[in-house]
Amino acid sequence: MAEIKIAAEARTEFGKGAARRIRRADNVPAVLYGHGSDPVHVTLPGHQLMLALKNSNALLTIDLGTEQHLAIPKQVQRDPLKGFIEHADLLIVKKGEKVTVDVRINVVGDAISGNLVILENSTIAVEAEATHIPESFEVSVEGLDAGAQIHASDLELPTGSTLAVDSDILIVNITAAPTEAQLDAELAEAEAEAGIEHDATDAEEAEAAAEAPAEGEAAESSESE
Template sequence: MAEIKIAAETRTEFGKGAARRIRREDKVPAVLYGQGKDPVHVTLPGHDLMLALKNSNALLSIAVDAETHLAIPKQVQRDPLKGFIEHADLLIVRKGEKVVVDINVVLEGEAAPGALVVLENSSISLEVEATHIPESVEVSVEGLEVGSQILASDLRLPSGAALAVEDELLVVNVTHAPTADEIEAELEEAEAEAGIERDESEDSPAAEAADPELADPSAGGDDAGSSAE
């Protein structure tokens, strides 16, 4: 993964008020830490950081004062409603150093007819070189039958990567795809457990059976008498 260069500024103000002032300027308070060094508090340009972190394991080259630090995001706090970045914790790394990161699992192919593919773990923890973090791990489900499973040990890992989870971790589970009748039955059962009663529609067979006039509007009633006249 290529390094993404970002110019930072040293941060000397702290607290909620200072953080709000920083964000009003479209910047993000952040901290660089690791390698046995004292934490470095910085502000980063908000737009540049947002673009860089579209990949959650981006390798950042942070230039601050006369130094440049290689770093990866460890914790990113976002506004729960608007989604903008409020704060970022960045881990300083060195070339050749091993780090443990969560890599997205991407499914490829189509399972056998009637099979439902369930992605039990959408990401997998891998130990990789800090400067060679893969974007994803691809998993083929082409032609898999009901009952098939893919464990962590079955994954084809990128070069230089090693599992940081148990070999038996279930990643993909292939089950029977439910029919429309099964889905309807499960819905009715869930509604019954929740105490929800369905209203019979006037167009439903049950309603028509209860009221013959709904089944045949011409039968009986004042309208039928008027037609006779």
Template structure:
């Protein structure tokens, strides 16, 4: 994974008011910590940070004027729930060659057998890898899999140097038979009954009353 160089500024103002002023200047308040160092409060350029964090587990080379450059991974990214802009970033300092644990995405490729339902039980998986060689994700082929097939963490083909950080029997993909129309109707009826929804039955014709055949 390529390093993304970001020029940061030291930050001496704290609190909600200071954070709002920083964001008004299209910048992002952030903190660097890890490896036994005191937290370093910095300000990041908003646009560059937004672009860098579009990549999961982005490896950032933080350059602060007057200080040594530091490699860091995003630990927590806070976003505005409505506008989705970045409000704050927690960054953990890493060293070249050290192992870190991160979640990587699971991507499916191919098509399972007809009349099956593919359930991705875990869209990401925790792995251990060198901080400078974190894979973008892992690809899983479901081509031709029949109902009843399962893929576990131990079945994943991880890149060299990357190892699982979860139990090997963790279920990743589960292939089941697709529900029939009758099963769906039965499930719907059961759900309606539990919710207390009663269907109106068609009124029967009274005795002696002619029934239209149209």
């Protein structure tokens, strides 16, 4: 993974007011911490940081002019509506050091028609060198049939990386797609449990009306006898 260099400025003002002023200038307040050192409060260019963090495990070189820090994103706060970055916590790392990170799972290929591909875990935790963190893992479901499963142990890890979770964790599960009848039955059961009742359809009303005279005629026949 290539290192992304970002020029930063030391931050001396704190509090909500200062943070708002930083964001109005299209910048992001951030904190660098780790390796037992005191937290370093910085201001980062918002657009550049957003581009860098398109990969959640981006390796960043934070340039403060007099010193540089190698870091990875640890926690990123975003505006829930607009999505822009409000604050970033960055973990200082060293070359050769191993860190535990969550790596994205990408599913490729097509299972046999009539089956559902269920992604049970969209990320998987691995331990890797800070300068060689995998960007993602590719999992192929090409030609798989119902009952097939892919576990963490089936992932192809790059040299130097190891699983940080149980190897039996399920990643992808292939199941048979439900039939229309099964879906209708499940919907009817759910509605019944929720106490939902529907008005009769035109077809149902017509069928009931057609049956009514027959019942009446039967009653008259019985009385005449």
